[in-house]
Amino acid sequence: MASPYNDLVLEHFKNPRNTGRIEDPDGKATEGSPACGDMVSLYLKVDPETRVIDDIKFESYGCASNIATGSIITELAKGKTIDEAKNITWQEASEALGGLPKIKAHCSVLAVEVLRSAIQNYEEKHGLVTEKVVTTEEIVRKRLKKVMNPIKGLDMVATHLVKEIDINDGVVRIVLDLPETHQFANAIKEDAVEKIESLWDIDQVIVEFTD
């Protein structure tokens, strides 16, 4: 049978490695949200001396491509130092799985992003973030790329939902090309705020809608 997924992807989907939670993790992150589609959480235990990832677990509320990528990414990251692990790319994950259907790329990107976010979370908690970069429009835009537009099934930047971004004195103002009454307006707004408000030099995030 011609499944869009190869046998290795199906095998990881059927028997995903490293699933579940770690109690009291050293680093953790969640990407995506139930309101906008797939969601994936990742937990880390890191050796304080060597910075090697000793244990890693993930949870997925997603499709086959999301689950299989979560499985492979945890296998790839385990035993690596956090510096090595944060450089694992989507291409590497996809290659390790023998390739993923192109149309499903965005579902698997989340699983790669969540590893980087969990490592970032670890670094922030353990005082490893040395230089503080001033938030720019580019940084905001990059973070908004992680917010799904459920109307299109792709991220909100790629689907031209973001009309304007202003940053002024710790306040980020984002204008979305969507009516406020749209059924997904609130879900997208909450997701966008969550992605931006954690930036160190941002105090407030304002999301506005067009008519």
Added chain:
Amino acid sequence: MEKVYYLDNAAATRLDEQVLEVMTPLYFDRYSVATSEFGYSLGVEAKEALDDARTRLAQALGANSQEFIFTSGSAESSNLALKGVAKALGAKKGKHLIVSKIEDFPVLYSARTLEKEGFSVDYLDVDGDGLVDLKKLQALIRPETILVSIQHGNQEIGTLQDINAIGKICHDQGVLFHTDATHTFMRVPLDVTAVAVDLITVSAHTLHGPKGIGGLYVKKGTALAKIMDGGFQEFDLRGGMDNIPGAVGFAKAAELVTADENIGLAVLRDKIITMVSDQIPDVILNGHPRQRTPQNANITFHYVEGESITLHLDMYGIAVSTGSACFSRSLEASHVIAAIGGDHERAHGSIRMTVGRFNTMEEVIFVVETLKKVVENLRKISPLGKE
């Protein structure tokens, strides 16, 4: 071939052998075109077969044979209904149509195409069970309204509309009424002598009949212009080669559906719904709890995604479908679930199971038991639903 548990009968059905049996001679013995009564014998016989099929299908709707035209299926029927009325009445009466938000794609996209051509369309809301608001419908009708198109039974969630009341509202205000009965024809009673309806879309593919044949009931005197030019087939409303084997197969397929069979389907449907509700926590039934087609069960499983469910079920030979965006070719979540619930999550974990003639109680029980296992396993690895 391994055992298949096919619960996607709303999408397509297995052909009934008795249907194939009546179709075969039309391919090998009486294979000619339908000629006029002055043509050669073979053609006259073919014409008789076509007319006989037409009469039987028309009668199934309480109509006259001149009121039933054959098409290539429900997509073509609905295209002809919407675009044909627009063409006939757009210049004469007005350029406004009303359709419900949960129509199937042929109606929905015909409406969108007409919008690009200068027509205006209102998309009527439905409530949480999928029922259209009759008062809103009444309020939307205006002097320029030429057609209301509201389906009989929904393709995804099975909700049955009160087409009696809808037809009455339309006719009281002199507006034509089209209903897409693809998922209800022969399954739910529909008689044009009792319901005020002008156009009805039907198809054989949901009734264990052949694919590629459908029909449109066109009430006598309805303003309808053809949208496909060809010969003068189908009362000059639809040009093109007559699909006589298909027409004969369609009539046989319709004839094979009995009231008992429909009761049997409803028993299987209810078994799925009650077994899932009793044995699997955190589920929602999508669609109306009682007013629904006998073949449809549609359930959302919280905290898990639909494509993951269907892929696991496929490994057991089970075929079902989902409204999840991840499953669709367009990566858009079900517009029907969005219209009834408004949230993406409800579509994300929705599974549609539709039963047909060849399903058994054992099959249905196996499917729900497997579903229970699959959902439990996926919930174990989900970040949601644990607090």
